[in-house]
Structure formats: structure tokens, C-alpha cells
Amino acid sequence: MSSEQKINLYAGPAGGWGALNSVKNTLLHHGIPVKGAKTLLSANQPDGFDCPGCAWPDRNHHSTFEFCENGAKAVAAEATARRATPEFFARHSVAELAAQSDFWLEEQGRLTHPMVYDAASDHYVPIAWDEAFALIARHLNALADPNQAIFYTSGRTSNEAAFLYQLFVRQFGTNNFPDCSNMCHEASGAAMRAQIGTGKGTVQLADFEQADAIFIFGQNPGTNHPRMLGELRAAHQRGARIVSFNPLRERGLERFADPQDKLQMATLGSSPISTHYFQLRIGGDLAAVQGMAKHVLELHARGHRVLDEDFIAQHTSGLHDWAALLASTPWQRLEEASGLSETQMRAAGDVYANAGSVIACWGMGITQHQHAVATIGAIVNLLLLRGNIGRAGAGPCPVRGHSNVQGDRTMGIWEAPRAALLDRLAAVYQFRPPRAPGVDTVGAIELMRRGGCKVFFAMGGNFAAATPDTLQTWAGLRQCDLTVHVATKLNRSHVVHGRAALILPCLGRTEIDVQASGAQGVTVEDSMSMVHISAGINAPASPHLLSEPAIVARLAEATLGARSAVPWGWLVEDYARIRDEIEKVFPDFHDFNARVAVPGGFRLRNPAAERQWATPGGKAAFSVRALAQDTPTQRAQERLGGDARVFTLLSTRSHDQYNTTIYGLNDRYRGVRGRRDVVFIHPEDIRGLGLSAGDRVDIHTAWDDGQERTVRAFALVPYDIPRGNLAAYYPETNPLVPLSAVAEGAGTPTSKSIPVLLVAAGATP
Structure with a gap:
């Protein structure tokens, strides 16, 4: 919880002693070391409570506590000894409270009484x-x-x-x-309802034990769903291929030290997670998935028989049109749109073609884009090619956020x-x-x-x-x-x-x-x-x-x-x-x-998991959507001309937050300590701007409605991210997301792909 500001490269694995130390500090910070520990041990137990954090399922509700750093933070924050009483509100006007940070507001503790705003005094x-x-x-x-x-x-x-x-x-x-x-997985529901008749994923936790390959798109489980790392670690150890697509190098997708593995903790060891890691451009997932599918279809045409022809004939419609679209899409176009090479997309396609059962997971790195519905449609299409819906070890797995959002x-x-x-x-x-x-x-x-x-x-x-x-x-x-x-x-x-x-x-x-x-x-x-x-x-x-x-x-x-x-x-x-x-x-x-x-409760029936398709045609439908001819960033670049350098910004969580709840000012895995006013950027892009690491910049949205949208004085942090791409924390960057920037067919804000300009702090863009 230190306020000391530092930027240091983090070289360790996700989890491990760093996670345990973070939980210890969180409990002490909230003044509940004994009570907090007891509360944590009761999370997700038959006689206890469900973790108020993420919606990742529990393997066994009558097992010992399944450790999760961010779940521990959520529980400790709720069980805090601090109180925001009527006396607190009497000391602070609403104007004074509004001047404080989101972190400070959260730190005041639990609300204790119903309160009403009194306009005359500007107090609750x-x-x-x-x-x-x-x-x-x-x-x-x-x-x-x-x-x-x-x-x-x-x-x-x-x-x-x-x-x-x-x-x-x-x-x-x-x-x-x-x-x-509406702000996270609306695009998932819209795409899957149209294609397979349900807005929910078909995968169960047991499927992770049987999958031959797991593809992860636009998700950072190390921070957002830490318990998922245990499943990925076990899958990797038994030989499953884990293929990650993410513009950022995320530690939780690279290596993980399980805090419940005594030997690993004692030896300071860790386990690899991803067998393949593809750093595509922000918003390049649709092209990347189309490239994989194009490769699979080409393999089949050359006689490798990798498609599940019986499944396709009995359970699907529309493949011909989608295959024709992919055949007419040049590899060069896919490379430009994805930021990956043809070789990389074919390599990912080979993993898919050679795997018996495949799970595809995705998070808000997919859903918060203009073409989110099309991208999820392509992911579902990829699964349909080899019958990877409705059987063990396979299926679509949208990984949702809050504990009961579904x-x-x-x-x-x-x-x-x-x-x-x-x-x-x-x-x-x-x-x-x-x-x-x-x-x-x-x-x-x-x-x-x-x-x-x-x-x-x-x-x-x-x-x-x-x-x-x-x-x-x-x-x-x-x-x-x-x-x-x-x-x-x-x-x-x-x-x-x-x-x-x-x-x-x-x-x-x-x-x-x-x-x-x-x-x-x-x-x-x-x-x-x-x-x-x-x-x-x-x-x-x-x-x-x-x-x-x-x-x-x-x-x-x-x-x-x-x-x-x-x-x-x-x-x-x-x-x-x-x-x-x-x-x-x-x-x-x-x-x-x-x-x-x-x-442990019970599982709701999912007809698509039984290969029963509640679609108008009674079959699973291939989605046929071409790549966009331009993107918001491309349009902004054309509008502003060659002298302007338009970047694409994605908003992201730090490791010390859950949604808008800020637990602390550190982001351990990205090496940030004591601050949130940072923007992650490729080192060559810093030099291209004529600036240096640590310099302050203002970030301006490059939108076409004439409205000024700016956040100011963000520090440049060199990071492993594709050139032309940026990342910064939300909610601090939410002012940059235009209300009109939404996913087509879903209305989800496109917080992961905002065209922006960077200028030295205080300068005119």
C-alpha cells in the first residue's frame, strides 16, 4: 500500500510469494489479520460464502480454500474494520469528497447508515x-x-x-x-445467440482436464481471474497446447507459481503457461482468427481432412459462404490487420488442426471493440470447423467478470x-x-x-x-x-x-x-x-x-x-x-x-452443449463477416494527415484493482508501484515522439465529433507492446471513450481501441 512511486521491470512469475505477501499486507492494511484469514478460509465453502470477486468457477466447494490473490483482496476490502459513518459525512462536504481519488473514497470503509443529500449544506x-x-x-x-x-x-x-x-x-x-x-460481454451474447442459440459458454471446468489445446484471446487471467491459472498450469503440465493472443506481454500468461504447491514455493520454482504467445495489434484478433481458419481450410483442401465433415453436415449451415470469404481474403491483408505474419497465423492454425479437443477463451480484450461481434463469430466459426462444440474438452468459454453478472x-x-x-x-x-x-x-x-x-x-x-x-x-x-x-x-x-x-x-x-x-x-x-x-x-x-x-x-x-x-x-x-x-x-x-x-449446487442446462441449436434454422450457423476496410485509428489518421501520429489505446486493469474498485496503487506484474497515471508504450515510439521514459504527456481522443476528450500528465512507461499501440488504466482513461464508440450489433463501449494523440503535457495537439 506504499505511495512510493517506482517503475521497475518485474521478472518473477505470477502468483508465488509475491501473491502471499500481497494478501498479508492487504489484511494488515484493513486491520483484520485474524478475522480476515478466517473469512478467507470460508470463501467458496459449503458453509461459507461465494467470493464477491470474479465469476470463475470453483473446482470443489467442499475442498480446502482455493487461493486467489484478488479474491482475497475483495474479501478483505469488504471485511475491513474501517467505517464511513454519519460523523464522517458531517466532516466532509460532497465537494470535498469529489476532489478525492477513487482509491481514497474506497479506503474510507464500509457505509453504516442510509444517507440523503442536503443541498443547503452540501453534505450527506x-x-x-x-x-x-x-x-x-x-x-x-x-x-x-x-x-x-x-x-x-x-x-x-x-x-x-x-x-x-x-x-x-x-x-x-x-x-x-x-x-x-452492457459494458463487458454483451458482444459475446449477441454473437453466440445468433450462431449457436445461447449467449452462454458451453464449457465446464472439467473440460479443461480434457482439452488438447486452449486458445486465449484478449484476456489476462493472472490479474482478472487468478484461479484460472491453476487450470492452465495443470493443462500445460499434461501436455496441452496453450496459445495466447494479447498485445501486451502479460506475466500471468507466461509463468505461474502456485501458492498451494509447497515444493514450488520452497524452491522458488514456477510453471510455464503459454506454449505459444502471439502479440498482435490491438483489434487484430478478427484477422488472426480468420488467418488460422484460412490455413485449416487450405490444409483440408490439400487432402489432410482436418475438418469434421460429419459434424458440419449434420449440425451447421453457412460454411460455404465463409470459406469463400476467407479464400478471397489475401494473406497480406490478414497480416496488415492482425500485426502477425502469415507464418505465425499458420503456426497457430497448425496447433488447432492437430488438437483433438479445443477450448477457446476470451475476455474484454475481444468484446470492447467495434467489430467484437464479428470477432467472436469468427472464434465460434473456428470451433465449428472441427466439431469443437458439444463434446468433452471443447467449446467456447467467454470468461466473465463480476461474480453474478451471468x-x-x-x-x-x-x-x-x-x-x-x-x-x-x-x-x-x-x-x-x-x-x-x-x-x-x-x-x-x-x-x-x-x-x-x-x-x-x-x-x-x-x-x-x-x-x-x-x-x-x-x-x-x-x-x-x-x-x-x-x-x-x-x-x-x-x-x-x-x-x-x-x-x-x-x-x-x-x-x-x-x-x-x-x-x-x-x-x-x-x-x-x-x-x-x-x-x-x-x-x-x-x-x-x-x-x-x-x-x-x-x-x-x-x-x-x-x-x-x-x-x-x-x-x-x-x-x-x-x-x-x-x-x-x-x-x-x-x-x-x-x-x-x-x-457445489447444480449446472443449468445448455442446449448447445448437447448439440441442440436454438437458432432459426435449427443448426449452428457460420458467421460471415469480412474484415473492416478501415478502423477508427485509420480514419483518424486519414482525417488528421501524415504529420499527426495516431495511436490505438486500450484501457486495462492494474493488478491492484477489480473493475472500478482500487485496492492499491501498485501493478506488480507490470512493474508499477505507487501510481496509476501511466501509459505503456513501445520504447521506439517514445523516441519517435522525441520524448524520454517518464516524460509526461496529455492523451487526446482523435474522434470526429468535435468534442474535446483529454486526460493529462500521464507518464510514459516503456513496455513490450506492438508499435502504435498504447495501454493505460481505467477508470482514469474512460473520459477518452466516446459515447458513440460502440460495438456493432452489441452496443458495448469500445474501450479497448480508442484512437488517440500523445502530446507533451501542456502542449497543443
Whole structure:
């Protein structure tokens, strides 16, 4: 947690003693060395709680603790001894809080009381829960149209809370359900639903034990999903090929020291991860995958018979058109677009062609691009060529972020709900759900900017920090009549508020949730469709906290009153009753309470994993999308002329953060200590700018709408990244992402491919 600023090359493996030391320091920093250790050992256990961090599944819920550095940070941060009490808010005006960093806000600890904004004093002051719900209800019921309200959802919200939330909001009358999926894996769902009939991956954790090759696109598991490294390490040790595509050299994709391997820890050893590492250009994945597939098709045409012709004939459509597209695409074009050589793409294609079973994993390095849907379509196409969907050791594996982001979507948190869900809600609860699509995250910001949103309600998350085009987002939030945030800790969204504002503190995943029938558990769905129960073990941070299901139920009662026949209060007395209601609406949750009582829970059915394709044609469809003729960076370069040097910037996490939550100011694996104001750049590009390592630059977005988007005084850090490409942390670089820069067919902000200019700090671009 030191604030000393240093940039030093990191030469060690991911994990190892560095990870253990980081966890020790985190526990001591939060003042909970004993309590914290006990809490960590209860994570992901049958009688404990699900980690509030990432959605990577657990191998065995009744095993010993499965170590994860960033999961430990998330647990320790929630179990911190620090408190943000009414006295804290009395000492600090909102203007003073707004001047602090995101890290400082998070460091103030757990929220303890519901708070309301007092405009006269510019302070948050305490408010009783009943008064808070009455205030929200007055604003909601005064709206001329229910669509003037927006209801945001974080991926940490449990299935029980999400189900009640979507039911309440739809009874209120809107589908305005922007959520964090809109900003991360929306493109995954859009692509896979069109091709294989489901927006979820087909892979189970056991498939990693049987895969002959694992391809990793646009993902950094060492920081974002550390437990995944254990699976990759085991796969490598048994001889599986692991092929990584990433513009940055990421330590977690190179070597890993397992903190639970006593011999490795004692000998300071480590295990290799990737057998092949391809550093392509930012956004070059579509061309790289097309190159691999082109090679496979050429091998088959030369008589090597590498395609699964029986699978293709029985289960797919559209191969002819895609093969024709690839045949007409020159290798030179693929090289230019990918940043890889023909030889490299053919080498990756050989790994694929020679592997019996293949898993393809991807993260937001794929989904946050203009052509994200096309790229994921190409990845799915590649799998279809050799029948790598619907059998052991194979399949698509989108690796999602927050612990229940997939479960929230399953529960109906979606601005574009399917008619079948609305029909079922109507039948079970005897009301007319709204049929018009709502707004997604970008649409919500646009609606706020136009003055069309009067009430913004956020169930968790940090909307003001997580979203693109920061100044536009903030301007939109400030136009709302009321903003409400359900949260465990203070964050940026609480100080960028509407004319009226509430902070509603809730229980965390680590805490005991006692309702009328006793202590409760909540359920979550991980990235591989496993549903399991989670029960906290710590005393609540404050006696004034409510659970998320209780907050939703009390808000529904206050707002809907006699208009709703749902027994909201009765349901919250025992969460098993909520699960009974979920079962009525979602057939795949039959016998929910009985099945979730089994350690490890149960897996939701995935028809595509059984080679049943819920597509219009009844088959898996090859996606036929050509390479783009230009990119945002190319367009900006043409517009600005040859004298300008346009770079492509991707935003990334440091190792000391999870999404917008900043745990510390270090990024161990990239050698950064005590700071976040850095931009990673190839050494030759630094020299080409006439600058030196450590020099400060302003970063300007090169967009064509005439709006100035700039972040200032970032230090240049030489790094192993392709020339013309940059990386910097978010949320600090979110102001550079234009609201209009979204994935085609998905609406996901293109935070991984922003055209920018670098100029010496203070100079004119």
C-alpha cells in the first residue's frame, strides 16, 4: 500500500510469494489479520460464502480454500474494520469528497447508515429507511412515464435480489435495465445467440482436464481471474497446447507459481503457461482468427481432412459462404490487420488442426471493440470447423467478470427481454409487463443527457466511474431529479449525483443475513452456469444495513402498494420462498431449493452443449463477416494527415484493482508501484515522439465529433507492446471513450481501441 512511486521491470512469475505477501499486507492494511484469514478460509465453502470477486468457477466447494490473490483482496476490502459513518459525512462536504481519488473514497470503509443529500449544506446526512423508501416512491410515482426511470444493476447482485428487482421494475412499467453486461460481454451474447442459440459458454471446468489445446484471446487471467491459472498450469503440465493472443506481454500468461504447491514455493520454482504467445495489434484478433481458419481450410483442401465433415453436415449451415470469404481474403491483408505474419497465423492454425479437443477463451480484450461481434463469430466459426462444440474438452468459454453478472441476466436483468420471459411473468403474476425494449448502458447515458431520465436507481456498482465518456455521463447524472445508489462502500457515483440523492448501505456477501426465518443464503451463477448458494459468516458492518432483497422488497411495497399482489415482505422473510418464485418463472430452476442445497449446487442446462441449436434454422450457423476496410485509428489518421501520429489505446486493469474498485496503487506484474497515471508504450515510439521514459504527456481522443476528450500528465512507461499501440488504466482513461464508440450489433463501449494523440503535457495537439 506504499505511495512510493517506482517503475521497475518485474521478472518473477505470477502468483508465488509475491501473491502471499500481497494478501498479508492487504489484511494488515484493513486491520483484520485474524478475522480476515478466517473469512478467507470460508470463501467458496459449503458453509461459507461465494467470493464477491470474479465469476470463475470453483473446482470443489467442499475442498480446502482455493487461493486467489484478488479474491482475497475483495474479501478483505469488504471485511475491513474501517467505517464511513454519519460523523464522517458531517466532516466532509460532497465537494470535498469529489476532489478525492477513487482509491481514497474506497479506503474510507464500509457505509453504516442510509444517507440523503442536503443541498443547503452540501453534505450527506442520515435518513431513516422508511423515509428513504418514501422519498424514492414519491419520485417514481410522480413520473409522467415509467420510462423516465432507469434501474442499473451490478454483477454482484444475487439471483434472489435480481429476480425481485426485475419483477418490481416491470410491474412499475419499464424495461430500462442497463447493467454491467452492457459494458463487458454483451458482444459475446449477441454473437453466440445468433450462431449457436445461447449467449452462454458451453464449457465446464472439467473440460479443461480434457482439452488438447486452449486458445486465449484478449484476456489476462493472472490479474482478472487468478484461479484460472491453476487450470492452465495443470493443462500445460499434461501436455496441452496453450496459445495466447494479447498485445501486451502479460506475466500471468507466461509463468505461474502456485501458492498451494509447497515444493514450488520452497524452491522458488514456477510453471510455464503459454506454449505459444502471439502479440498482435490491438483489434487484430478478427484477422488472426480468420488467418488460422484460412490455413485449416487450405490444409483440408490439400487432402489432410482436418475438418469434421460429419459434424458440419449434420449440425451447421453457412460454411460455404465463409470459406469463400476467407479464400478471397489475401494473406497480406490478414497480416496488415492482425500485426502477425502469415507464418505465425499458420503456426497457430497448425496447433488447432492437430488438437483433438479445443477450448477457446476470451475476455474484454475481444468484446470492447467495434467489430467484437464479428470477432467472436469468427472464434465460434473456428470451433465449428472441427466439431469443437458439444463434446468433452471443447467449446467456447467467454470468461466473465463480476461474480453474478451471468446470473443477473438469467434472472431477467436485460433491457431487451425475450417475449417468452414476459409471457411467463404475465401468467404467473397476472400483470402486463412492458413490451418495448428499454435502454442499455450507453442508451441510459444518452437518455440522461437529453433530460429524459428523472430517477436513476443503481443496485450496486459504480456507474459514474465504470461508464464511457465520463464528462458526458456525469452531466447526465446531474440532470436527474433523484439518484439512488445501493452500495457497501463509498465511490465516485455518490459524489456525482442528481438534484436529490440517496446512498443506501447494504450487506456484503461475507456478512450474516438474518431475516424473520433466520440466517439466509443467496445464490449466484458462475461463468460456466453453475448455480450455488452463499452464506456470510461475519457480523454485519452496522446494525443499520439491509440486504439487497430486503431493499428491493421494501421499495416495491412503498412504490407499488395495492397495485401489486406480490407478497414482497413475506418473500423476504425466507429467501427459499424467493427461489420458489424463480422456479415458477424459469423451468431450468426446477427443484431449486433442493438442488442448491447440494454442495457445489447444480449446472443449468445448455442446449448447445448437447448439440441442440436454438437458432432459426435449427443448426449452428457460420458467421460471415469480412474484415473492416478501415478502423477508427485509420480514419483518424486519414482525417488528421501524415504529420499527426495516431495511436490505438486500450484501457486495462492494474493488478491492484477489480473493475472500478482500487485496492492499491501498485501493478506488480507490470512493474508499477505507487501510481496509476501511466501509459505503456513501445520504447521506439517514445523516441519517435522525441520524448524520454517518464516524460509526461496529455492523451487526446482523435474522434470526429468535435468534442474535446483529454486526460493529462500521464507518464510514459516503456513496455513490450506492438508499435502504435498504447495501454493505460481505467477508470482514469474512460473520459477518452466516446459515447458513440460502440460495438456493432452489441452496443458495448469500445474501450479497448480508442484512437488517440500523445502530446507533451501542456502542449497543443
